[in-house]
Amino acid sequence: MSGTGRLPDSQGRDSSPLLEVRDLHTRFRVRDTTVYAVEGASMTVRAGETLGIVGESGSGKSVTALSIMGMIRWPGQIAGGQVLFHGEDLLKKPESQMRKLRGRTIAMVPQNPLTSLNPVLTVGEHLRELLWVHLKTSSGEAKARSIDLLSRVGLPDPEQRLREYPHRMSGGQRQRVMIALAMACGPELLIADEPTTALDVTIQAQILELMDELSRESNLASVLITHNLGIVAGHCDQVVVMYAGRVVESAPVGEIFAHPRHPYTVGLLQCVPRLTRHREREFHTIPGSPPVVTELADGCPFAPRCAYATERCWSHRPPLDDVGPAHAAACWNPVDLPRTAEVTG
Numbered sequence: 591m592s593g594t595g596r597l598p599d600s601q602g603r604d605s606s607p608l609l610e611v612r613d614l615h616t617r618f619r620v621r622d623t624t625v626y627a628v629e630g631a632s633m634t635v636r637a638g639e640t641l642g643i644v645g646e647s648g649s650g651k652s653v654t655a656l657s658i659m660g661m662i663r664w665p666g667q668i669a670g671g672q673v674l675f676h677g678e679d680l681l682k683k684p685e686s687q688m689r690k691l692r693g694r695t696i697a698m699v700p701q702n703p704l705t706s707l708n709p710v711l712t713v714g715e716h717l718r719e720l721l722w723v724h725l726k727t728s729s730g731e732a733k734a735r736s737i738d739l740l741s742r743v744g745l746p747d748p749e750q751r752l753r754e755y756p757h758r759m760s761g762g763q764r765q766r767v768m769i770a771l772a773m774a775c776g777p778e779l780l781i782a783d784e785p786t787t788a789l790d791v792t793i794q795a796q797i798l799e800l801m802d803e804l805s806r807e808s809n810l811a812s813v814l815i816t817h818n819l820g821i822v823a824g825h826c827d828q829v830v831v832m833y834a835g836r837v838v839e840s841a842p843v844g845e846i847f848a849h850p851r852h853p854y855t856v857g858l859l860q861c862v863p864r865l866t867r868h869r870e871r872e873f874h875t876i877p878g879s880p881p882v883v884t885e886l887a888d889g890c891p892f893a894p895r896c897a898y899a900t901e902r903c904w905s906h907r908p909p910l911d912d913v914g915p916a917h918a919a920a921c922w923n924p925v926d927l928p929r930t931a932e933v934t935g
């Protein structure tokens with residue numbers, strides 16, 4: 591898609607994709623082995639929309655996020671594909687240009703916030719530096735904005751927090767600082783990698799509500815990586831299900847819950863705990879575990895765990911094909927359970 595010729599929707603807003611990942615391949619060279627972390631993933635995010643990425647640990651969610659951000663480092667390598675942002679391929683941009691975009695136009699809340707904060711800078715210094723580098727915000731304005739940001743992410747006594755060092759804060763507080771940093775420069779795209787895992791449910795709800803508010807008010811596009819299908823149901827518009835580095839299903843959120851077609855998605859939905867839990871959990875009840883992909887086999891990577899696998903699934907890899915309007919699944923034998931009532935986000 592080119593940067594011009596944007597498509598207005600019925601309300602006159604731009605409905606062309608803000609981010610389009612096409613056929614992304616990211617690999618890691620580990621001694622004599624290649625880990626095929628992401629193999630041919632594609633996904634689209636529009637302004638004002640939230641895309642959820644779900645899948646078990648090791649399925650390639652974080653590597654997809656880091657690839658979009660241009661943050662894959664040796665021994666990792668992007669072996670192919672495009673990451674189109676406003677129609678321009680970020681993979682072709684020099685690091686100097688990516689540095690200007692990162693943190694300002696495209697921001698990320700990383701999965702592990704501990705390593706991303708500098709222990710010798712206070713929270714206020716982190717925010718001030720970021721606002722100065724990207725927006726040339728004066729120190730007085732930066733302070734006011736920082737206090738506002740910290741209170742919006744639910745940190746009590748924000749003025750006091752500005753003087754604190756991240757290592758003196760709890761995991762949940764640091765996570766909220768990371769979210770404030772990600773939102774500081776008013777990004778167009780926010781990638782949040784399991785942003786609420788360390789937070790209790792009240793703060794989690796507050797952060798997700800803030801992200802929803804920004805989507806509505808500022809047309810923020812977000813990618814929300816989560817293990818929690820309840821969060822997906824409540825906060826995402828589109829969903830991508832990843833398995834072994836591949837997108838195995840993608841659909842609007844209501845459709846994925848009402849009529850999942852890939853047996854893996856069906857398995858994930860069956861793992862949703864019946865009782866409300868205070869912590870997000872890994873999915874555990876699909877028998878077997880996901881593979882670390884070190885060779886590209888011909889068949890479907892889910893075949894060893896699939897109750898529906900046939901001869902063809904072992905010998906031929908299913909492409910991601912349309913199974914309905916805006917709904918695609920990579921499966922030779924898509925499940926066709928009776929539709930359940932639609933879950934609305």
Ligand SMILES: Nc1ncnc2c1ncn2[C@@H]1O[C@H](COP(=O)(O)OP(=O)(O)O)[C@@H](O)[C@H]1O
Pocket residue numbers: 618619620625626627645646647648649650651652653654666881882883
């Ligand atoms: N720095 C790295 N070196 C080697 N392998 C990696 C590295 N980062 C990720 N991987 C591998 O890539 C695959 C996908 O990882 P990741 O994207 O972190 O999974 P997820 O976020 O879905 O849990 C895994 O098999 C993981 O072991």
Ligand SMILES: [Mg+2]
Pocket residue numbers: 651652653701783
């Ligand atoms: Mg991850």
